[in-house]
Amino acid sequence: MIESIESRLNGAVEYVASVVDLSLAMERHSNHRVAAYVVPIAERPQPVPPSASRKAAQQVDMMFGVVIRVSVLNDKDGQRSRSVLQEARDAIRERLFAWMPEGATVGFQLGAGDLMKMEKGTIWWLDRYLTQCQRTAIAQ
Secondary structure, eight states: OHHHHHHHHBTTBSEEEEOSOHHHHHHSOOOOSEEEEEEEEEEEEOOOOTTSOSSOEEEEEEEEEEEEEEEOSSOTTSHHHHHHHHHHHHHHHHHHTTOOOTTEEEEEEEEEEEEEEEETTEEEEEEEEEEEEEEEOSOO
């Protein structure tokens, strides 16, 4: 599903990539003013009711994050950075909110958003998105 999210976000901001180790992306220097990194955050299978059929199927709650990196030069008071961050968040939200990727049973829902880090003209922000899918056993 990560690849579908990444593909969906292409064009929303200057640079989009999926990463597993976000710390590596945060250490690299980027020439892009706005970049978005798609990261898997959590998968939580729901319990299967005892009365369920013999076919092994389970609903799984999934959480993905979009980490937005904004770097604006010569922004002493941070106003332009804040504006660019909000524009990026809005553009990404427009593409993901209520979207149902292949394999999902529920459209993307909004999760919490948090400031991750601020440093020397760069803001790192994390927006979470939630969905569900159903996993079914192939062999029994």
